[in-house]
Amino acid sequence: MQAPLVGxxxxxxxxxxxxxxxxxxxxxxxxxxxxxxxxxxxLAYRGLGGIxxxxxxxxxxxxxxxxxxxxxxxxxxxFAGYLTYARIHAPESSCGCMSATHVPISWRGYSRAGWLLxxxxxxxxxxQFWFTALTGEPVVLAAVMVGEAVLFIALSPEFDGAWLVxxxxxxxxxxxxxxxxxDSIPLDxxxxxxxxxxxxxxxxxxxxxxxxxxxxxxxxRFITYGAEYDGSKAxxxxxxxxxxxxxxxxxxxxxxxxxxETLIQLDHAPEEAETPEWALSRGSTPAGSTVx
Amino acid sequence: MAKSFxxxxxxxxxxxxxxxxxxxxxxxxxxxxAALAAEPTPGIDPGMPDPNFAEGLIRSISDDTISALxxxxxxxxVRVTSGTSVWKLKPTTFDNVAVGDGxxxxxxxxxxxxxxxxxxxxxxVNLKAHVTSIGEQKLYLDHNDERxxxxxxxxxxxxxxxxxxxISDVSMVKVDSHVQVLGAWLPGTNEIEISTIYAAA
Numbered sequence: 322m323q324a325p326l327v328g329x330x331x332x333x334x335x336x337x338x339x340x341x342x343x344x345x346x347x348x349x350x351x352x353x354x355x356x357x358x359x360x361x362x363x364l365a366y367r368g369l370g371g372i373x374x375x376x377x378x379x380x381x382x383x384x385x386x387x388x389x390x391x392x393x394x395x396x397x398x399x400f401a402g403y404l405t406y407a408r409i410h411a412p413e414s415s416c417g418c419m420s421a422t423h424v425p426i427s428w429r430g431y432s433r434a435g436w437l438l439x440x441x442x443x444x445x446x447x448x449q450f451w452f453t454a455l456t457g458e459p460v461v462l463a464a465v466m467v468g469e470a471v472l473f474i475a476l477s478p479e480f481d482g483a484w485l486v487x488x489x490x491x492x493x494x495x496x497x498x499x500x501x502x503x504d505s506i507p508l509d510x511x512x513x514x515x516x517x518x519x520x521x522x523x524x525x526x527x528x529x530x531x532x533x534x535x536x537x538x539x540x541x542r543f544i545t546y547g548a549e550y551d552g553s554k555a556x557x558x559x560x561x562x563x564x565x566x567x568x569x570x571x572x573x574x575x576x577x578x579x580x581x582e583t584l585i586q587l588d589h590a591p592e593e594a595e596t597p598e599w600a601l602s603r604g605s606t607p608a609g610s611t612v613x
Numbered sequence: 614m615a616k617s618f619x620x621x622x623x624x625x626x627x628x629x630x631x632x633x634x635x636x637x638x639x640x641x642x643x644x645x646x647a648a649l650a651a652e653p654t655p656g657i658d659p660g661m662p663d664p665n666f667a668e669g670l671i672r673s674i675s676d677d678t679i680s681a682l683x684x685x686x687x688x689x690x691v692r693v694t695s696g697t698s699v700w701k702l703k704p705t706t707f708d709n710v711a712v713g714d715g716x717x718x719x720x721x722x723x724x725x726x727x728x729x730x731x732x733x734x735x736x737x738v739n740l741k742a743h744v745t746s747i748g749e750q751k752l753y754l755d756h757n758d759e760r761x762x763x764x765x766x767x768x769x770x771x772x773x774x775x776x777x778x779x780i781s782d783v784s785m786v787k788v789d790s791h792v793q794v795l796g797a798w799l800p801g802t803n804e805i806e807i808s809t810i811y812a813a814a
Contacts, residue, residue, distance in 0.1 A: 482789070486788055486789040489746050489747065489788040489789075490787065490788045490789075493747045493788060497784060498747055498748055498749045498750065498751075499747065499750060499765055499783045499784040499786070500750070500765075500767065500783075500784065501782055501784055502780060502781055502782035503767055503768065503781050503782075504781070505768055505781050506781070507769075507770075507771030507779045507780065507781050507809075508703065508704070508771070509771040509773070509779035509808070509809045510771065510778045510779040510780065513773075513778060513779060514778065529731045529732075530696070530697065530698035530731045530732045531698040531700055531704070531732040531734070532698060532700070532704045533696075533698040533704065534704060535704060536621060538621075538625055541625075541628075541629070543621070543624065543625055543628060545624060546698070547696045547697070547698060547731060554696060556624065558624040558625075558627060558628045559628065560625070560628040560629055565778065572628050572629060572630065573628060574624070574627035574628045574630065576623065576624060576627045578620070578623075581623055583627045583630070586627065586628070586630045588630075
């Protein structure tokens with residue numbers, strides 16, 4: 322009774338290998354190209370498709386003949402062996418089994434080969450051509466076929482987009498496992514805003530560390546960095562308004578923590594026009610890179 | 614604690630300054646370029662390792678010095694001071710760094726080969742991955758065919774959708790979508806904690 326299902330699966334698999342325009346390209350991402358070399362992979366890929374097509378057609382048509390399920394068994398063992406080879410020697414490749422999607426090799430691939438194997442073995446014991454059997458006991462056999470088809474689809478990553486992903490999305494929609502907005506403003510938001518400010522770009526050449534410390538106070542988030550000013554260590558402390566639409570500007574101070582004195586304090590980056598001539602002509606640094 | 618409070622008050626006051634103060638003219642120049650861009654960083658030849666950067670698995674920590682084994686076999690000694698910034702999922706303090714953590718450090722090489730660290734990042738990872746499923750405060754990711762479990766840490770994890778400013782709401786991440794995750798690896802596992810997740814929404 323497995324014959325029609327296996328036949329359809331093989332025909333579908335063959336059509337992907339034989340008739341998709343990208344078949345040749347596809348073959349090179351599968352483990353075949355590692356096994357046989359890139360030149361021969363395409364030929365082997367198509368050849369395999371041809372064998373699958375012939376076997377699929379043979380299974381769908383009479384007469385009942387034992388070499389047909391035997392060939393399915395051989396193929397199933399071959400697939401499992403190929404999966405094992407690929408997993409060991411080309412773990413990054415796609416199994417190239419039955420569709421054009423990239424599918425990593427996993428237990429599902431093996432289960433599917435096992436399914437094929439079981440179908441082949443059962444096929445050996447068949448004593449009636451499937452169409453005859455189906456007309457004899459339509460309800461029971463149709464139910465068995467549907468059950469097996471469901472199992473096959475469940476084992477095939479190629480179909481995940483049709484049922485597994487929507488199911489998972491539905492579960493997420495119903496249970497909301499990640500919770501919602503907890504009203505806090507992530508540090509990342511403040512730091513990104515700071516990085517985009519002219520003031521930060523102006524001061525950045527003096528900064529030596531990543532974010533050292535941060536705390537919130539009075540609608541401001543304070544972020545400190547280790548800095549160097551005139552050859553000695555200093556702390557750069559930025560005050561960034563928490564609300565992004567706040568009218569207050571971002572401010573910065575460079576503080577020498579040992580003496581407690583404020584070395585410099587700014588609430589905006591100086592415009593280029595404000596940069597004195599002596600600062601521009603000093604050294605080879607172009608004004609643009611330091612003034613930002 | 615009191616010291617830390619005083620320090621913060623000092624820094625807070627310095628940053629906000631007196632009303633109307635625009636620049637620190639009391640100390641001479643109001644243009645900090647001269648002092649800020651004091652010495653240009655010497656360039657590094659292409660392909661050469663950055664001499665001021667260290668990376669490795671932490672083997673031991675004694676007082677203020679980390680010993681780490683680099684992925685190329687180099688043994689690093691990294692000195693951490695109170696001025697060193699430490700990152701482990703978020704800006705934190707040195708006592709949260711543990712043996713077994715992966716360490717990245719940047720600083721200045723001293724004469725004895727020790728690196729005096731300006732910044733230390735522990736277990737930082739940056740993954741481009743595929744979301745295969747979403748569970749209770751965690752995402753199941755496929756990263757180069759490897760399963761990675763990424764935990765959402767409420768209050769720390771930030772989400773950036775389509776490049777807009779980060780928010781704390783991670784729930785717009787969809788199953789079967791691509792994301793980039795900046796986070797901290799949990800040593801010895803295939804799990805990470807998410808610092809920032811970048812996604813399309």
